[in-house]
Amino acid sequence: MTTDVFEEHRSLLTGVAYRILGSAADAEDVTQETWLRWNTVDRAGVDDPRAYLVTVASRIALDRLRSARSRRESYVGEWLPEPVSDIPDGADHAELADSVEYALLVVLETLSPLERAVFVLREAFQFPYARIAEVIGREEATTRQLARRARDHVRERRPRFDADRGSRRRITERFLQACLEGDLDGLTSLLADDVTLVGDGGGRVRAPMRVLHGIRRVAGFLHAVAQERNAQRFLDSAGVEERADLADLDIGLTEVNGAPAAYVAADGRIVTLIVLDVADDLVRHVYLVANPDKMSRLRTPPSS
Incomplete structure (x- = not known):
C-alpha cells in the first residue's frame, strides 16, 4: 500500500519539482528523496497523502532551487532550463501543458524561489492558498501577495498571445x-x-x-x-x-x-x-x- 500510494502520485511530484527547478534530473532526485521520507513517516497521521507528498516534494525542490541559484551564478555563459520530450506529469490538460512551456520556464527563472514555488503550485496545479502557505511556511496573506507579484511579473515578461x-x-x-x-x-x-x-x-x-x-x-x-x-x-x-x-x-x-x-x-x-x-x-x-x-x-x- 505504501508503494501504491506513492506511485499514484509520482508523476505529479516530478511535475511539480520540474516546474520549480527547471531541471528534469533534479526533479527526479526530488521525487526519490520524497519517496525516502514517505517510506519512513508514520502514515497513520497522514490524512491526505497527495497534499502531504506535494508539500514534502515542494519543500525539497525549494531548498534545491535556492542552492542551485548560487551555483548558476558561476555557470559558464547563459543558463537555460533542461528541455524534455516527455512532460513529467503528462500535462494532459491545457493548464498543465501551458505551465511547462519552455518560454515560460525561462521567465520563471527571473522569479525569486518563493515566488516561483507559489506560482507553480497556484497557477499550474490550482492548490489553495492556505495549503501553499503551509508549504512555504508563510502566512496566507503573504502567500497571496507573492502569488500576485509573481503573476504580474510573468504577465509583464510573457504576455499571452494567440499563437496556437x-x-x-x-x-x-x-x-x-x-x-x-x-x-x-x-x-x-x-x-x-x-x-x-x-x-x-x-x-x-x-x-x-x-x-x-x-x-x-x-x-x-x-x-x-x-x-x-x-x-x-x-x-x-x-x-x-x-x-x-x-x-x-x-x-x-x-x-x-x-x-x-x-x-x-x-x-x-x-x-x-x-x-x-x-x-x-x-x-x-x-x-x-x-x-x-x-x-x-x-x-x-x-x-x-
Whole structure:
C-alpha cells in the first residue's frame, strides 16, 4: 500500500519539482528523496497523502532551487532550463501543458524561489492558498501577495498571445528551412525587430556567451552558424566526429515541452535544440540549447 500510494502520485511530484527547478534530473532526485521520507513517516497521521507528498516534494525542490541559484551564478555563459520530450506529469490538460512551456520556464527563472514555488503550485496545479502557505511556511496573506507579484511579473515578461500549436509549427518549419537554405532575407522576415537569442553551451559546446539582441545580430548569427564550416565547429565541440559532408545529419522538428522545436542530431543523439517563442506570427525569442548535459531527455521523432 505504501508503494501504491506513492506511485499514484509520482508523476505529479516530478511535475511539480520540474516546474520549480527547471531541471528534469533534479526533479527526479526530488521525487526519490520524497519517496525516502514517505517510506519512513508514520502514515497513520497522514490524512491526505497527495497534499502531504506535494508539500514534502515542494519543500525539497525549494531548498534545491535556492542552492542551485548560487551555483548558476558561476555557470559558464547563459543558463537555460533542461528541455524534455516527455512532460513529467503528462500535462494532459491545457493548464498543465501551458505551465511547462519552455518560454515560460525561462521567465520563471527571473522569479525569486518563493515566488516561483507559489506560482507553480497556484497557477499550474490550482492548490489553495492556505495549503501553499503551509508549504512555504508563510502566512496566507503573504502567500497571496507573492502569488500576485509573481503573476504580474510573468504577465509583464510573457504576455499571452494567440499563437496556437499549428502556427508555431509552421513558423518553426519556415525558420528551419530558411536556416538550411542560407536564406537570410527569409530568416529576417520571421524575426521581430527586438528579437533575442539565448544560447546555452555550459562552457562545453560553442554557443553565444551573452544574449544577442536585435534582428541584425540574431539573423547574422544564425545565418553564419548554418554555413558548413561554422556548423562543423559546433559539432566538433559537441563530440561529433568530423565528417566531410554534413548532409547526413538528422535535422528536423520534434516536440519539446509540449511545443514544436527544431533539432540537429548526429550519431543518434540530439546535439543542438532550438526553441522559438512566437507571438503575432513573429519570433520574439530564440533559445539555443547545446549543453550535452541537458540532452539526455530529448528524442527525435520515430520517423527520423
